[in-house]
Structures are given as structure tokens and as C-alpha cells.
Amino acid sequence: MLSTLLSVIVLLSACAGKKVMDAGPIKNETSLRGKDILRATLDSPENSDQRRYLGIKENHFVITDISSQVVLVQIFDMYCPHCQKDAPNMNEFYKLLNSSRDYSDKIKIIGIGAGNTRFEVDFFRQLYDIKFPLFPDPDFKISDLIGNLQTPYFIGIRLNKDKVASIFLSEAGGGRDPEIFLKQIVSLAGVR
């Protein structure tokens, strides 16, 4: 009887599937890789300027809470040579975006440090003087929602007025020309 009961428990556990983070409702998804990242809950930045940049008021948020038409998520790693090399380039991209009258309020960037602790993310930010919000992911809980990936990895998310989200970009690779990258994002996301 006990062995049967244990067997049932094991069977049900197998059927439960992979654990995912708590999140808000997701209403619209594309087939591009990364849609599960929309379920990830992040701690809000302590810096008030960054909270204002994202339009976040609560202590925790999901990507669909960000006040923007488009959110570009960069999955990076402090230990990744390509991410290190790409950091100045990403700063240029952020500077270009933030100075754009057309897009600064419509496209926001965040970085998620795969396998990085808060200490490591803060060090990376200070070393490269990164201005956009960076978040630690010490146990790979967020990056695992995307799957095995190479860093740096970019996910572009389009949010409409009803917070319906769709992925329009999901690919690895840094070294992108900031102006070309911005045009690509505007075009793919249909930013107006």
C-alpha cells in the first residue's frame, strides 16, 4: 500500500513539469525562444532613477510591468569575455537610445546577469559604468527559462497598451553597431 502511494506521488511529481517563477498573466506569445522570461519576477532597483526609468513602483515586478512599448533584455555574464568586450558598445547603444526624442520613452533596456550575484553585477556595472538597470540571476533561474544560451543574448519584447507581450527578437551575439541595432529593433517591433 505504501509503495503504491509513493509511486503515485513520484508519478504526479514527474507530471508537474519544470518549476517556473511566479509572474503575472501572459496573454500573447510567439514561437521565438524566450517567452518564459515574461514569467520571471525581478527585484526592483534600489536606485530611484532606475525605478523611474522603468516606471516601476512596487518592490518586485515582471517585464510586462515596465512602462514602455519595447523592452530589450540583455542576458550577460560578468565572467564572459564577449560581454566584457561588448559593455562599452552597449553603453553607446543606451546613450543613443536615451538621447533619442523618438524612442527614449518607447524602448527600454535591462540586463540580467546569468549566474551572477548582486556583488558581481554591481562590480560589472561600476567597472564599465553601465547606466541601464542590471539584475542578478545567481542561480540561473531566469536564464534557465530561456534555455541553454550563449552570452551576450538579446530578447526583444513588444508590449502593447493592454500589457500583451510578444517576442520579436531572440538571439545571441554582441558587437552590434548601435545605430543599426536601434533601427533593427524599431523595425522588428513596429515602434511608432
Add this chain to the structure above:
Amino acid sequence: MSNFRHIFYFLTLLSTVTILTGTITSTCNAFSGAFKDQLYDPGYLKPIDSTPRLKVGQSAPDFTLKSLSGKKISMGSFEGKKNVLISFIPAAWTPICSDQWPGYNIAKPFFDETDTALIGISVDNIPSLFAWTRNMGKLWFEVLSDFWPHGEVADRYGVLRRDGTAERALFLIDKRGILRFIHIGDINERPDLEIIVKAMRALKD
């Protein structure tokens, strides 16, 4: 009824295997594009597979090994001059290792702040180490080969695994040659930078 029971037990066994497979994941969650398609993922390994020999407070064993820079580096040469952090990594061209030293490469300010030299040691031979570390950018620290006699220094430090690789281990030695911090971690996990920085800063006190 007997057939039903057999089928049920089979499904249960299959489910258990499924859970275990999903739980014991590859070490490679996310890896740098610097090593795209070049890494060998050994899968999940026994976290620690050696017997520790050393304790904090003991003298660090001396050694002389050949470095990638062509020099012969002796542990004793740092005495009276620099603290030393030795970073043993299991093997070149594997996921966690490939992301560890590049992180230390940009963390040089912490080492400078605490007057600490960094030595990376692997049981791989010099040509393998040369090819592997080229993907990391220019390294500021010495990389030493503990290839022959194979793993002799790793063994002296108590971190040679039974398969001939080394543990993922850190040894911090002060300017008097005394071991002040030892971390022999789960081979499947990268040690946090913070524990290293804390240990090095503690030497200043």
C-alpha cells in the same frame, strides 16, 4: 491485475528517471559566446572527489611550474613580496572553467587593492592551455601547467581528483607563505567573486 501492476511500476520507474534527469542538469546553463561550439560539457560531476590535505594556518607547499609566459614560477618567489591566490581549475575547454578566469581577469582591481598575485593552475599541458586562454583576452596573471608529473602540485594541495583533473579550488597564501583561506568547492559551480574579495581584504586586517 498483475499486468496492470507491472505497467504501473514501469511508468513509475520511467517518471523517476525523468525527474532525476531533469534535476541533475548539465553544468552549462549559460556560457560565453567566446567559446562558441568549442567547449566539452562533461555533464554533472561528483562535487568533490579528493581528500583535503591542508588546513588554514599551515605553510603552503612550495612548487615550481612552467607558465604560459615561458617562465618557471615558484611559490616561494612570492614570499615577503605578495599575497598569492592560487586558482585550481579542473580542465581547459569545459564550461565553468572557461567562465572563471575571464572574470578574475577584470577583477584585477581587487587583487591590486590587496597586494595579491593570482596564479591559475590546471593539469592541462601548455599547448592546450595556450589555445584555451586565447579566447579569454589578454590575461594579467600567470597560468601554470601542472601536467607533468601529472597533477603533482594539485596532489600536494590535496585537490587532485581520481580522474586526473583538479578540484575547483582556491588557496590564499599570505606574504609569509601561510595558508589563510581555502575553498574547495563543488566542481559544478563557480565560486562567487565576493568570497575571494572578502578573504583577500581580510589579509589587510
